[in-house]
Amino acid sequence: MKKLITALMTAGTLVATMIGCGSTADSGRIQAEPLTSLSADVTSSAAIYYKYTEQDIQNLQDFILVKPTEEDLAGKPYDLNGDDRWDVFDICLMKQEVFKETETGSDTLVIYFSRTGNTEKIAEYLIELTGADSYVIEAAVPYSDDDIKYQTDCRANREQNDKTVRPEIADPIDSIGSYDTIFLGYPIWWGEEPRIIDTFLECYDFSDKTVIPFCTSASSGIAASEKNIADLVPIGKQLEGRRFPASATKEDVQEWYDSLPLAR
Numbered sequence: 001m002k003k004l005i006t007a008l009m010t011a012g013t014l015v016a017t018m019i020g021c022g023s024t025a026d027s028g029r030i031q032a033e034p035l036t037s038l039s040a041d042v043t044s045s046a047a048i049y050y051k052y053t054e055q056d057i058q059n060l061q062d063f064i065l066v067k068p069t070e071e072d073l074a075g076k077p078y079d080l081n082g083d084d085r086w087d088v089f090d091i092c093l094m095k096q097e098v099f100k101e102t103e104t105g106s107d108t109l110v111i112y113f114s115r116t117g118n119t120e121k122i123a124e125y126l127i128e129l130t131g132a133d134s135y136v137i138e139a140a141v142p143y144s145d146d147d148i149k150y151q152t153d154c155r156a157n158r159e160q161n162d163k164t165v166r167p168e169i170a171d172p173i174d175s176i177g178s179y180d181t182i183f184l185g186y187p188i189w190w191g192e193e194p195r196i197i198d199t200f201l202e203c204y205d206f207s208d209k210t211v212i213p214f215c216t217s218a219s220s221g222i223a224a225s226e227k228n229i230a231d232l233v234p235i236g237k238q239l240e241g242r243r244f245p246a247s248a249t250k251e252d253v254q255e256w257y258d259s260l261p262l263a264r
């Protein structure tokens with residue numbers, strides 16, 4: 001494999017040299033101008049979040065071979081190795097990205113329970129930012145509006161008052177075995193995670209996982225629920241979680257995500 005990549009790179013260097021990759025190509029084609037029209041800043045920072053596809057590989061290949069491209073390449077983050085050129089080295093890196101993604105899928109899973117949509121909104125931002133897979137925890141017996149009227153003797157209150165209650169999950173996920181990193185989101189109910197989160201935690205093996213809790217609440221913090229989670233089941237590594245208000249924005253979530261000590 002290493003030999004193949006080296007051979008590809010050598011061949012590509014020859015092709016790139018022959019066709020003057022990085023310089024202006026023939027008129028009528030997408031010009032090989034991105035070195036001047038795209039700044040290095042645009043390419044390097046955009047490349048971090050861009051999800052490359054097989055179409056991108058085709059685009060870059062056509063570009064290098066000075067063939068017309070199907071898409072307009074202006075603004076595309078194709079300088080993957082940051083050398084201010086679009087060449088065969090970038091194709092090699094792009095192929096690694098694309099095929100790694102198709103072979104193994106994401107190694108991150110965003111799991112959440114949300115009764116009134118606040119936690120769901122945060123989870124959706126996270127999914128968008130990380131490209132992670134997702135799973136929604138739903139109760140086998142759904143929580144009605146009356147079930148969460150916390151000023152009354154409602155179901156949610158009764159469950160929170162008894163640490164041993166484990167509400168059944170409607171459609172349990174088969175396995176979390178293929179994921180390394182798990183974001184776990186929930187609302188705060190009476191200062192803690194809803195008991196259905198405990199049901200979920202007790203169903204799977206987290207001993208080799210990194211778990212990152214997040215929650216929404218009116219004002220309570222996440223600390224008590226983090227401690228409950230840590231005490232309930234063995235977890236490989238539990239990172240410090242974050243509580244968000246219902247009004248949190250995508251930028252707030254991104255700022256938190258960027259601050260996490262995760263390999264990216």
Ligand SMILES: Cc1cc2nc3c(=O)[nH]c(=O)nc-3n(C[C@H](O)[C@H](O)[C@H](O)COP(=O)(O)O)c2cc1C
Binds near residue numbers: 149156190
């Ligand atoms: C039964 C119940 C108990 C709650 N307890 C708290 C609490 O102790 N502290 C707090 O700040 N908010 C509390 N809330 C408010 C929720 O945490 C908040 O509205 C949350 O964002 C709801 O998330 P969701 O829309 O994802 O269900 C409680 C809500 C309910 C229904």
